[in-house]
Amino acid sequence: MKKRMIVRTLFLVIIFSAITYTVYSNFIKETYELVKIGDIAPDFILEDLNGEKHKLSDYKGKGVVLNFWATYCDPCKEEMPDLEENYIKYKSKGVEILAINNAQTTFEVKKFTKNISFPILIDHSIVVFKSYNIDAIPTSIFIDFEGTVKKISVGGLTNKAIQENVELIIPNR
Structure with a gap:
């Protein structure tokens, strides 16, 4: 007992x-504050689907769109073709798009992005998601040629909204 x-x-x-x-x-x-407009974007290194490493600071001198997403996210699915269209349109003007997936398998991501030509990065340990304090997906962060955050957009973007935001980060205008 x-x-x-x-x-x-x-x-x-x-x-x-x-x-x-x-x-x-x-x-x-x-709690950490979301990266704010006017901040220098935190640097990171992530691998793409081909094993090539991408370091954000290597894109200095270019406008960069960081798009945080997942395959199960409906707004992510809707905006991905518009991101691709804008990538093709603005790449020659010095703008890059880096799509950062939240730790899904390479198989899932490859299947979802087979018609996408911009780099698809997988944040396997969610380190970049945490450093940018990403809670909602999709979230897009627009960074100018000096590495300064110019715009943060939480939620899905229309083609027009993507274009308007990309116009803010075109280098040497």
Whole structure:
């Protein structure tokens, strides 16, 4: 009887500790502010679907669109063809698009992006998502030729909206 009481008490202490930790970590956790307009975009290195490494700072001198997305996201699916169209239109003007997927498998991503010509990067450890504090997808960040964030757009973009935002980051205008 005494052993049973000790085991029950120990079990209750463990459950209470787990609940306390969960509540604490959800309400008291450290939060990071989303990268703001005017900030220098945090640098990163990610691999594309072919294993080639892409470092954001290597694109200095170009306008860059970072598009954070996932294959299960309907607005992501809708805007991907418009991103491709704008990539073809603006690449010769010094604008790059880097699509950053949130840790899905290479198989899933390749299947989804077979008609896309801009670099598709997979953030396997979600490090870039965390450094940019991305909570909602799609999110697009428009960065000018000096590496400064010019526009942040959360949610799906129309073709016209993509064009208007890309116009903000064309180098040497």
